[in-house]
Amino acid sequence: MNISLKLLLLCLTAAVFVTRTAATEQQGRIVCYFPSWSIYRPGLGSYGVENIPDGLCTHLIYAFIGVNGTSWEMMILDPELDVEKGNFRKFTQLRQKNPNLTMQVAVGGWGEGVWKYSQMVAKPERRQSFINSLVKFMKEYDFHGFDLDWEYPGAADRNGTSADKENVGTFVQELRKAFDSEGSDWEITMAVPIVKSTLKKGYPIKKLCEVLDAIHVMTYDLRMAADGFADVHSPLYRRDHDKGKYKKLNVHDGLALWQKLGCPANKLVVGVPFYGHTFTLNNDDKNYSMGTPINTTVGGGDPGVYTRERGTLAYYEICTAVQNASDGWTVQWDDQGMVPYTYKDTQWVGYENEKSVQIKMDFIKEKGYAGAMTWAIDLDDFNGLCGEKNALLHILHNNMNNYTVPQPAAK
Ligand SMILES: *[C@@H]1O[C@H](CO)[C@@H](O)[C@H](O)[C@H]1NC(C)=O
Ligand SMILES: *[C@@H]1O[C@H](CO)[C@@H](O)[C@H](O)[C@H]1NC(C)=O
Numbered sequence: 001m002n003i004s005l006k007l008l009l010l011c012l013t014a015a016v017f018v019t020r021t022a023a024t025e026q027q028g029r030i031v032c033y034f035p036s037w038s039i040y041r042p043g044l045g046s047y048g049v050e051n052i053p054d055g056l057c058t059h060l061i062y063a064f065i066g067v068n069g070t071s072w073e074m075m076i077l078d079p080e081l082d083v084e085k086g087n088f089r090k091f092t093q094l095r096q097k098n099p100n101l102t103m104q105v106a107v108g109g110w111g112e113g114v115w116k117y118s119q120m121v122a123k124p125e126r127r128q129s130f131i132n133s134l135v136k137f138m139k140e141y142d143f144h145g146f147d148l149d150w151e152y153p154g155a156a157d158r159n160g161t162s163a164d165k166e167n168v169g170t171f172v173q174e175l176r177k178a179f180d181s182e183g184s185d186w187e188i189t190m191a192v193p194i195v196k197s198t199l200k201k202g203y204p205i206k207k208l209c210e211v212l213d214a215i216h217v218m219t220y221d222l223r224m225a226a227d228g229f230a231d232v233h234s235p236l237y238r239r240d241h242d243k244g245k246y247k248k249l250n251v252h253d254g255l256a257l258w259q260k261l262g263c264p265a266n267k268l269v270v271g272v273p274f275y276g277h278t279f280t281l282n283n284d285d286k287n288y289s290m291g292t293p294i295n296t297t298v299g300g301g302d303p304g305v306y307t308r309e310r311g312t313l314a315y316y317e318i319c320t321a322v323q324n325a326s327d328g329w330t331v332q333w334d335d336q337g338m339v340p341y342t343y344k345d346t347q348w349v350g351y352e353n354e355k356s357v358q359i360k361m362d363f364i365k366e367k368g369y370a371g372a373m374t375w376a377i378d379l380d381d382f383n384g385l386c387g388e389k390n391a392l393l394h395i396l397h398n399n400m401n402n403y404t405v406p407q408p409a410a411k
């Protein structure tokens with residue numbers, strides 16, 4: 001290759017690079033996870049593609065696909081629903097109504113575990129199998145973005161390895177190259193935790209934040225029944241009673257940690273849960289303060305009629321319970337964490353409501369973060385049982401819709 005051709009190529013590469021980073025006006029993201037299995041909930045709880053509201057999200061993410069631990073290709077987890085009943089296609093067709101919508105597919109989730117991902121990223125030919133099959137899949141079903149939900153690289157307690165940290169960086173770089181060589185503007189994002197030791201073990205933060213379009217910070221599940229006491233799970237700030245490892249487990253400190261480890265604010269999307277974590281207290285316990293011990297033989301609170309899982313309730317199951325004072329739920333406010341909790345008899349619930357979600361939106365704008373993400377749209381009050389339909393999602397939209405993410409100063 002002669003010198004002038006090399007120069008020309010260099011200039012072209014530079015030009016492409018400039019347009020990628022100098023995306024002028026970046027609107028605040030509204031990232032909506034869509035868990036496909038919520039279609040199986042009974043009655044009013046059943047949530048399908050038809051229930052996804054128009055015009056409220058900028059990014060919709062189909063959760064989940066998996067990895068095949070033999071062929072290392074992507075794997076469809078519910079072929080009957082996803083393919084035979086046409087759910088993938090119905091989902092991506094939502095883009096016909098709004099061409100600005102980014103339709104993503106997420107791989108992973110808690111249930112998929114760690115081991116297969118650790119093994120898949122460990123070898124070049126396995127990464128290639130996965131990436132090739134993913135590109136083919138995304139073209140076939142018309143997805144425009146990919147979200148990596150591996151929970152978590154480097155998690156030794158779940159069979160992750162110390163090599164995961166480097167390998168996950170290589171994997172996303174190769175994925176970016178593959179998407180680029182398709183001539184596509186497909187996005188790559190990743191759902192990530194905020195626990196410092198987990199980040200140190202498995203996350204090459206600078207590289208991830210360079211290569212990825214956005215980082216979805218999972219600032220929820222920060223207190224659960226396994227902790228042995230009742231508390232809210234998405235406090236915005238540290239509270240006086242947070243001791244030891246709990247001191248930094250709040251939204252503000254989690255985002256600050258990502259920035260401190262080298263991620264720019266305009267890549268960080270703040271997670272907001274549309275569900276509560278629930279606890280069962282001991283029978284004779286009338287102390288409902290945050291931090292009160294729970295009945296550890298039972299752990300989580302009673303399952304909801306619709307979501308049917310011990311330990312969590314959808315926002316719509318909570319708002320319907322607390323809205324009628326004669327039902328006997330007492331609602332309290334965590335003054336420092338800026339989130340509500342409620343209790344009745346032995347049941348204790350930490351959650352988010354319209355007030356706490358608005359406070360989080362103000363926080364995102366004040367800090368210049370990239371937007372808001374929710375797990376998940378099927379847990380909002382999508383039937384309007386307590387008032388406006390999709391009340392919490394509307395707050396995300398009202399705030400992010402006319403918010404422009406500040407860009408870092410040019411160097
Ligand atoms: C995984 O891949 C293997 C090898 O190609 C194949 O035999 C198997 O059916 C796949 N498993 C699933 C669940 O798709
Ligand atoms: C899509 O984005 C463009 C540019 O930001 C905007 O002008 C247009 O109104 C958007 N379309 C819809 C349907 O939101």
Ligand SMILES: *[C@@H]1O[C@H](CO)[C@@H](O)[C@H](O)[C@H]1NC(C)=O
Nearest residue numbers: 113114115116157158159160
């Ligand atoms: C970890 O790997 C071992 C041995 O392969 C297996 O028995 C165990 O179930 C795995 N644990 C998890 C959490 O995947």
Ligand SMILES: *[C@@H]1O[C@H](CO)[C@@H](O)[C@H](O)[C@H]1NC(C)=O
Nearest residue numbers: 281282283284295296297298
């Ligand atoms: C904990 O819950 C179990 C099961 O409901 C019950 O039998 C037990 O009495 C409870 N323990 C306390 C201390 O309340």
Ligand SMILES: *[C@@H]1O[C@H](CO)[C@@H](O)[C@H](O)[C@H]1NC(C)=O
Nearest residue numbers: 241287288289290291292293
């Ligand atoms: C209630 O429980 C909290 C948290 O364990 C504790 O700090 C507080 O002292 C308790 N209050 C009473 C009156 O026992």
Ligand SMILES: *[C@@H]1O[C@H](CO)[C@@H](O)[C@H](O)[C@H]1NC(C)=O
Nearest residue numbers: 320321323324325326327328
């Ligand atoms: C509140 O609950 C009571 C008793 O269950 C019921 O009679 C009443 O109609 C409810 N009120 C509203 C506004 O739902």
Ligand SMILES: *[C@@H]1O[C@H](CO)[C@@H](O)[C@H](O)[C@H]1NC(C)=O
Nearest residue numbers: 397398399400401402403404
């Ligand atoms: C954004 O829209 C909301 C209502 O949707 C309004 O209250 C607020 O003033 C607007 N902010 C800006 C910066 O335009």
